Amino acid sequence: MLQILRQPDQASVADEEDLYAEPVRRVVTPRNQIKGLTEEQLKEEHARVLTATDPQIPNNIVKFNYQQRQYRQEPPGAGEHLAIHFAMDGNVLHKDSVEAKTQAQYEEKLRDDAEERRKHAAQEAADKGENDIDIDAQETGKNQFNYSERAAQTFKNPLRVRGVATEPPPVANFAAMCTQWDIYDTYMTDFTAHALDDAAAPAGKQNDKDGGQTSGDAGEDDMVHSAKMGLALKILERMVNQNAEDEIFQDFKFWEDASDQFREGEGSLLPLWRFSTDRTKRKQVTALGWNPRYPDLFAVGYGSYDFMRQGSGMVYCFTLKNTAHPEYIFSTEAGVMCLDFHPQHNSLLAVGCYDGTVMVFDVRNKTNQPIYTSTIRTGKHTDPVWNVYWQEEDLAKELNFFSISSDGLVANWIMSKNELKMEPMMQLKLVNTVKDDPEETSLSGLAGGCCIDFSPHSEHLFIVGTEEGKIHKCSKAYSGQYLETYEGHYMAVYTLKWNPFHDRVFISCSADWTVKIWDHNLPYPIMSFDLGNAVGDVTWSPYSSTVFAAVTSDGKVHVFDLGENKHEPLCEQKVVKRAKLTHVQFNKQDPIIIVGDDRGGVNSLKLSPNLRLRHEPVDEDGNVPEDIDYQAVQRENMERLLQAADAKPNTV
Numbered sequence: 001m002l003q004i005l006r007q008p009d010q011a012s013v014a015d016e017e018d019l020y021a022e023p024v025r026r027v028v029t030p031r032n033q034i035k036g037l038t039e040e041q042l043k044e045e046h047a048r049v050l051t052a053t054d055p056q057i058p059n060n061i062v063k064f065n066y067q068q069r070q071y072r073q074e075p076p077g078a079g080e081h082l083a084i085h086f087a088m089d090g091n092v093l094h095k096d097s098v099e100a101k102t103q104a105q106y107e108e109k110l111r112d113d114a115e116e117r118r119k120h121a122a123q124e125a126a127d128k129g130e131n132d133i134d135i136d137a138q139e140t141g142k143n144q145f146n147y148s149e150r151a152a153q154t155f156k157n158p159l160r161v162r163g164v165a166t167e168p169p170p171v172a173n174f175a176a177m178c179t180q181w182d183i184y185d186t187y188m189t190d191f192t193a194h195a196l197d198d199a200a201a202p203a204g205k206q207n208d209k210d211g212g213q214t215s216g217d218a219g220e221d222d223m224v225h226s227a228k229m230g231l232a233l234k235i236l237e238r239m240v241n242q243n244a245e246d247e248i249f250q251d252f253k254f255w256e257d258a259s260d261q262f263r264e265g266e267g268s269l270l271p272l273w274r275f276s277t278d279r280t281k282r283k284q285v286t287a288l289g290w291n292p293r294y295p296d297l298f299a300v301g302y303g304s305y306d307f308m309r310q311g312s313g314m315v316y317c318f319t320l321k322n323t324a325h326p327e328y329i330f331s332t333e334a335g336v337m338c339l340d341f342h343p344q345h346n347s348l349l350a351v352g353c354y355d356g357t358v359m360v361f362d363v364r365n366k367t368n369q370p371i372y373t374s375t376i377r378t379g380k381h382t383d384p385v386w387n388v389y390w391q392e393e394d395l396a397k398e399l400n401f402f403s404i405s406s407d408g409l410v411a412n413w414i415m416s417k418n419e420l421k422m423e424p425m426m427q428l429k430l431v432n433t434v435k436d437d438p439e440e441t442s443l444s445g446l447a448g449g450c451c452i453d454f455s456p457h458s459e460h461l462f463i464v465g466t467e468e469g470k471i472h473k474c475s476k477a478y479s480g481q482y483l484e485t486y487e488g489h490y491m492a493v494y495t496l497k498w499n500p501f502h503d504r505v506f507i508s509c510s511a512d513w514t515v516k517i518w519d520h521n522l523p524y525p526i527m528s529f530d531l532g533n534a535v536g537d538v539t540w541s542p543y544s545s546t547v548f549a550a551v552t553s554d555g556k557v558h559v560f561d562l563g564e565n566k567h568e569p570l571c572e573q574k575v576v577k578r579a580k581l582t583h584v585q586f587n588k589q590d591p592i593i594i595v596g597d598d599r600g601g602v603n604s605l606k607l608s609p610n611l612r613l614r615h616e617p618v619d620e621d622g623n624v625p626e627d628i629d630y631q632a633v634q635r636e637n638m639e640r641l642l643q644a645a646d647a648k649p650n651t652v
Contacts, residue, residue: 285596303335352385379422408446
């Protein structure tokens with residue numbers, strides 16, 4: 001590229017008289033110009049055209065023309081390529097325009113009229129004798145707004161002094177004279193009483209011969225560590241906790257969801273408390289159980305379902321009266337997998353562990369040691385214990401409970417005087433689906449047990465669930481074989497629960513996302529519910545035969561009432577975020593449930609009125625009769641559901 005600069009001659013610049021000298025033409029080549037170009041290439045011009053076309057506007061829009069019956073390309077509109085960078089609306093008029101002259105005349109007329117009125121008012125004031133009025137005086141800022149200056153004084157209220165005089169409290173003067181003989185007699189009386197108490201105390205409680213106090217005297221003298229002080233501190237701690245969480249306690253006792261009156265067939269769960277500690281945040285809730293005598297006390301078992309990350313276990317006993325700290329704490333060497341309170345002796349707690357050990361704790365003891373534990377000498381499971389179940393006291397002479405484990409063994413544990421004896425009750429054998437096959441028969445072994453539940457109506461009848469998805473009905477009298485095998489689940493059965501009101505119905509949940517209701521006289525389920533995720537636990541409600549709750553691995557609680565809706569839950573509510581729910585339990589007395597998750601927390605939730613309907617018959621006034629048999633009513637409600645259920649599942 002050539003750049004031509006024209007500069008005046010230096011000689012002509014010096015000559016100031018010669019103003020019309022011819023400039024000298026000189027060709028300057030830029031430094032970055034390409035060398036070796038020909039004359040024709042240098043003279044060639046490259047035109048650059050700037051257009052106002054917006055590249056963001058499409059130019060190939062095709063629309064169907066109905067008049068010509070064909071697709072035609074539509075050109076862009078006139079204003080589509082117009083880009084407005086600045087716009088401002090105004091009311092400026094050109095001073096030479098007709099509109100501007102008209103507006104100026106109008107404003108001048110307004111000023112003349114105002115001036116005329118002012119002079120006329122001043123003239124009238126002068127005619128009345130007010131000679132100090134200046135007609136041509138300029139208006140001040142105050143008068144142009146019709147300002148008038150006024151003064152005001154507020155009323156001062158009189159002071160009022162009040163005084164109260166009280167009568168002095170009654171006093172009484174008394175005096176006494178004490179001699180050293182009185183002091184000596186009182187001291188000797190007290191010393192003699194202490195000497196008699198020491199002589200009456202057992203010799204085994206005395207300390208060494210150095211003259212130390214007895215253990216009983218030390219406990220009585222140590223007021224800070226005495227049992228009475230511990231009880232007083234416990235009551236005080238509960239009072240402080242209930243005052244700090246007064247709103248939650250008020251909701252627990254009195255709040256009811258009023259929206260249930262306007263939404264039939266739906267309910268909700270009100271979150272109340274979350275029970276969690278720093279020591280349990282890295283553990284999973286593996287068991288829950290309410291105390292049968294104290295409705296506010298429940299036990300929580302902590303372990304791990306991740307079998308590659310096993311550690312120690314713990315058992316916490318919480319109470320609703322003190323939600324800040326557990327009442328009792330017990331620790332185990334292996335993770336806790338299950339627990340159960342004794343129905344009559346409510347202080348006994350049976351615990352099953354991951355290493356196959358079962359143990360019995362007495363929550364009344366202040367020590368952290370179990371009163372009974374299984375050993376290799378007395379008998380022990382070889383795989384994790386998934387469920388423990390106490391037997392009724394009237395059915396046996398000695399206290400005993402049952403356990404089921406992955407080793408395929410159902411065992412009975414008898415609490416003797418000094419040890420915990422193990423009696424194998426049944427071995428869970430695999431059931432071959434293909435018959436007349438010698439290979440299948442040779443490969444059959446023991447099935448891994450996952451859950452067990454005994455019928456509350458028949459003392460000898462119980463059901464077990466296995467890892468293969470089978471459910472077996474068994475009897476204590478026939479320990480060598482199954483009474484019935486139910487096939488409906490395709491993965492491990494996590495929970496089995498008999499209905500507390502109907503003697504033929506039980507419920508099951510599995511990792512195959514389903515909850516099934518069974519009649520133990522039929523080999524197929526009468527109802528099935530798909531919850532969309534693995535179901536961790538399911539349980540019947542203690543107040544209605546048609547209500548049950550289930551928890552899933554996506555953190556949701558599902559509450560069903562088959563008397564209201566046989567196909568969908570009345571409540572499906574997410575309780576925790578980024579956590580899996582593992583267990584659920586209904587309270588026997590209050591309308592609340594507790595759910596545990598895999599992050600070591602237990603949430604308590606209150607059921608809305610629609611979720612705790614009893615479906616009882618009422619009279620003409622809408623009241624429930626007093627002489628009604630509650631158990632019979634609940635049994636009839638479930639019996640109607642059994643009759644309305646399908647006779648047999650559809651088969652392909």
